[in-house]
Amino acid sequence: MHHCIGLFVFLPPVFDHSGGGDFKVTPGMKTAFEQQGYVLVRSLLDSExxxxxxxxxxxxxxxxxxxxxxxxxxxxxxxxxVWSNPGNDVTGVLARCEKMAGTCETLLGGEVYHYHSKLMMKEADIGGKFLWHQDYGYWYQNGNLFPDMMTAFVAVDGCTKENGCLKILPGSHLCGRLDHTLTEGQQGAELERVEHIKSRLPVMDVVMEPGDCLFFHCNLLHSSGPNLSPSRRWALLVAYNRRSNNPVREHQHPRYRPLTKAQNSLLKTCPLTEPNPEVKEFMDPSKSRTLANVERPSETQRQ
Structure with a gap:
């Protein structure tokens, strides 16, 4: 499928890293990110x-x-x-490694730090949807003055249309920040404006295999449907902020803290978990400016 943005037609920016080796952002990837607001890398992580x-x-x-x-x-x-400190376990090394953090530095054009990581868990048959929104619609409220922010979405499980894969509007980051309001316990973008944008831009289902990674701009409009399948859909998302965009107010995510980048090879040798998990600095949702209708889990709910 081709994407038409204004008078320009672009091919979807999908790149294959299945051959392994070092991963470097090419000029084509950088251009695609600037024009379309995302880059999809197949097999950024290998099976191990x-x-x-x-x-x-x-x-x-x-x-x-x-x-x-x-x-x-x-x-x-x-x-x-959601957690704020990447740590030294495998999820922390993933957030700090060159092919994640280094890629985001190149795409954003400056030093980045770990804004937060989150595991999105859409359980089989019952997983819910996410409304159309921009991440900067949330993060703007946290005192981030510029949209110099992005997310790396890593598929832990396969992401299909049936189990609620991500949907995006390529090029929608060029619309700027939209107004967001609380709807169904979520911050969603202004519905009428989204419908107008959808009349100009194509909706893309981001179907992914485990290990694929979608790098996307904080103003890219995205949503996801419910999980109607018998298959779980877990994804690990790492959000990055530029050092130059240090938030002007305290909030539930950290202000600038230097990020010590890690070699990609450490993903296969670092500890699986932290001896003390609390070093991850897990988020208390009651302190969020953008969440409502929150439920805590019980052991009987665990899948």
Missing amino acids: ETGRVREALESQDSVWKHSFGIKGKDGRLSRLC
């Missing part, structure tokens, strides 16, 4: 790296303990766990 990340997330009781759900009007639950 993906397996270690999955094992680490599944084995930590702290992830479940600190997770919370947002229930929609349809009764479905969108569950997530």
Whole structure:
């Protein structure tokens, strides 16, 4: 599918890293990110790296303990766990490694720091949807003055249309920040404006295999449907902010803290988990400016 933005037609910026080796941002990737607001890299993580990340997330009781759900009007639950400090375990090394943090520095054009990581958990059959929104619609309220921010979305499980894969509007980051209001417990972009943008830009279903990574700009409009399948859909998202965009107010995510980048090879040798999980600095959703209708998990709900 070609994307038409204004008078220009672009091919989807999808790049294959299945051959392994060092990963470097090419001029074509940089141009695509600036024009379309995203870059999709197939097999950014190989099967061993993906397996270690999955094992680490599944084995930590702290992830479940600190997770919370947002229930929609349809009764479905969108569950997530958010933390501020990357740490030295495999999820921390992933957030700090060159092919994640280094890629975001190149795409954003300056030094970045770890804004937060989150595990998005759409459980089989019951996982909820996320409304059309921009991440900067949230992060603007946290005192970030410029949209010099982005997210790296790593598929832990396969992401399909049936289990609620991400949907994006390529090029929508060029619209600037939209007004967001609280709807169904979520901050969603102004519906009428989104519909107008959808009449000009194509909706793209981001179908991903485990280990694929979507790098996208904080003003890119995106959403996701409910999980109507018998397959779980977990994804690990790492958000980055430029050092020059240090927030002007205290909030639930950190101000600038230097990020010590790690070699990609450490993903296969670092510890799976932190000896003390609390060093991850898990977020308390009650302190968020942009969340409502939050539910805490019980052991009986655990899938």
